[in-house]
Amino acid sequence: MDTDHVVETYSWKLQVPAPPRLQEIGARNAFEAVVDMDHRTQVSSNDLEVNGTYRSIIKLKIAWQGAVKKRVWATGWLIRDDIVITAAHVVYQTDTFATEVRxxxxxxxxxxxxxxxxxxxxxxVIPCAWQDSQEVVHDFAFVLLQGPFDHVVPLPYEPTPSAGLNDIGVVGYPADKPGKQMYMEFRQVDCSLFEEGQPLAYGISTFRGKCKG
Known part of the structure; x- marks a missing residue:
């Protein structure tokens, strides 16, 4: 085994089912904010139906330890029919952690x-490095579901282009838009991953609740 690619992780069980009558709010203390002009557009309902383009993008409703009848929402996507990947900051922060995820x-x-x-x-499951340092390069988490979704095709893995002008999209559920619906924005972004250890950065508008994809 190549130990250079081993990532130590921290894992905990979630409670099921969630308590009723939870009030939804945007992602807790998230650090994203809309920048410049807002060019986001609402995703067509056709893209959310079976075989739709964004069918495998998931709305997450998350209850935190110590929170009473409140739930944050965030965005994730299926990498297997029963595994969702999302941002670590929506399930774990220094003073609290997720106890229930729907x-x-x-x-x-x-x-x-x-x-x-x-x-x-x-x-x-989150990287131990996020628990220790909360550096953005470690800001990812996996949620194992109780059972698989039906008629949903998980998003396939595609390598990130190392450099050049690429079409980058941000799709998800922003907390600053009414109706709790999915929005998207695509833009050509000149990016480079040559700096070792640096995550992909871009200037596309986003907001708490809409993790990048």
């Missing part, structure tokens, strides 16, 4: 389609 496929707020599905998370 994942929604096809969630379009008040206009949700008939194909809406819900699954509860059973376990969360």
């Amino acid at each position: 994942a929604h496929v096809g969630d379009n707020g008040a206009d949700s389609i008939q194909g809406l599905q819900r699954r509860y998370g059973s376990r969360v």
Whole structure:
């Protein structure tokens, strides 16, 4: 085994089911903010249906330890029909951590389609490096669901281009838009990953609740 690529992780079990009548708020103390002009557009409901372009992008509703009848929402995407990847900061921070996670496929707020599905998370895994330092390069987490989603194709892995002008998209559920619906923005971004250990950065508008993808 190549120990240079081993990542130490921290994991904990989640409670199921979530308590009722939870109030939804944006992602807790998130550090994203809209920059410059807002060019985001609402995703078509057709893209959330079975075989839709963004069917595998997930709305997460998360209850925190110590929070009473409050739930933050965030964005993740399926890498397996029962595993969601999201940002670590939406499930773990220095003073608290997620105790319950509910994942929604096809969630379009008040206009949700008939194909809406819900699954509860059973376990969360984060890098130990995020727990120790909370550096942005370690800001990712995995949520194992109690069961797989039906009729959803997980997003395939694609290598990130090392440099050059590329079409970069941000798609998810921002907390500053009404209706709790999915929005997107795509832009050509000149990026470089040649600096070792540096994450991909871009100037596309985002907001707490909408993790980058």
